[in-house]
Amino acid sequence: MSLDPMLKSLGLSTIQRVLPELIPMAEREAWSYQQLLERLLSEEVAHRSERRTQTFITKAKFPFEATxxxxxxxxxxxxxxxxxxxxxxxxxxxxxxxxxxxxxxxxxxxxxxxxxxxxxxxxxxxxxxxxxxxxxxxxxxxxxxxxxxxxxxxxxxxxxxxxxxxxxxxxxxxxxxxxxxxxxxxxxxxxxxxxxxxxxxxxxxxxxxxxxxxxxxxxxxxxxxxLTGPSFRLKGRTLDLDINSIEQSTEIKAEKSGKKSLST
The missing domain is CATH 3.40.50.300 (P-loop containing nucleotide triphosphate hydrolases)
Structure with missing residues (x-):
């Protein structure tokens, strides 16, 4: 029985994928059997860890990515x-x-x-x-x-x-x-x-x-x-958030709109 079906049945998909690349490398660099086995297993573990992390991130339902x-x-x-x-x-x-x-x-x-x-x-x-x-x-x-x-x-x-x-x-x-x-x-x-x-x-x-x-x-x-201080979202911007200024601005706009409608 060849390696591919056995690796597939064991769910070792990463080892199955990288094995053809690593065997020639191991021969060129004269790796021991243990070195080759360690490299294969480390590739499998790393891939599974990354896949598990991505699954957990998806299930976490974060609204955006932040580190x-x-x-x-x-x-x-x-x-x-x-x-x-x-x-x-x-x-x-x-x-x-x-x-x-x-x-x-x-x-x-x-x-x-x-x-x-x-x-x-x-x-x-x-x-x-x-x-x-x-x-x-x-x-x-x-x-x-x-x-x-x-x-x-x-x-x-x-x-x-x-x-x-x-x-x-x-x-x-x-x-x-x-x-x-x-x-x-x-x-x-x-x-x-x-x-x-x-x-x-x-x-x-x-x-x-x-x-x-x-x-x-x-x-x-x-x-x-x-936490105190200005908003990250308004970083570098100067805004007048005084409520009186906002109300006055709204009144002026309303007056202008009224005059325009009367003239038309």
């Missing part, structure tokens, strides 16, 4: 890469280190959480991205709550983005607490972004006690970081 290397720390002088070091290794999962990033829009909160989750995937862990609004809506309307919870409980790392950006209806506090509490009991970290100070979460969720319980469980093994 820690592409984050502009020079634009955030108060934030140092070293401050995030404990979240960029296997310890993120093994020590269930959760993180809450607070800050106004455009400060890089989502980028950093995706980058941390992406690094976890590279370390062999699974991750899932969702917004707070999507998670709450998904669980509130689910006919089988326990079944609907599983996609948020199974991954090693869960990113919950935009906590507090939108108003939430009845039951939001309950479903969010269930996710946080069950992940806390399982020792699985959460990376959470918000534009609201922690003392306003009770107002956002309509329940002060549950808000405190959510924060307590998230920060027990985690950290809270506040």
């Amino acid at each position: 820690i290397d592409t984050f502009d720390f020079t634009f955030r002088s108060h934030l140092k890469r070293q401050m995030l070091g404990r979240f960029l290794g296997p310890e993120l999962v093994s020590d269930h280190r959760s993180l809450i990033l607070e800050g106004p829009p455009g400060t890089g909160k989502t980028h950093l959480c995706i980058a941390i989750a992406y690094k976890a995937i590279q370390d062999g862990f699974t991750a899932r991205f969702t917004t707070a609004a999507a998670l709450i809506n998904d669980l509130c309307v689910a006919p089988e709550r326990n079944v609907a919870l599983q996609p948020y409980l199974r991954p090693h790392v869960l990113v919950i983005d935009e906590m507090g950006y939108l108003g939430y209806g009845p039951g939001a506090d309950d479903v969010l607490f269930q996710v946080v509490d069950q992940r806390y009991l399982k020792g699985k970290p959460i990376l959470l972004t918000t534009n609201k100070p922690l003392n306003q979460w009770g107002r956002v969720l309509h329940d002060e006690e549950l808000a405190r319980a959510i924060i307590d469980r998230t920060l027990h093994h985690g950290e809270y970081l506040k």
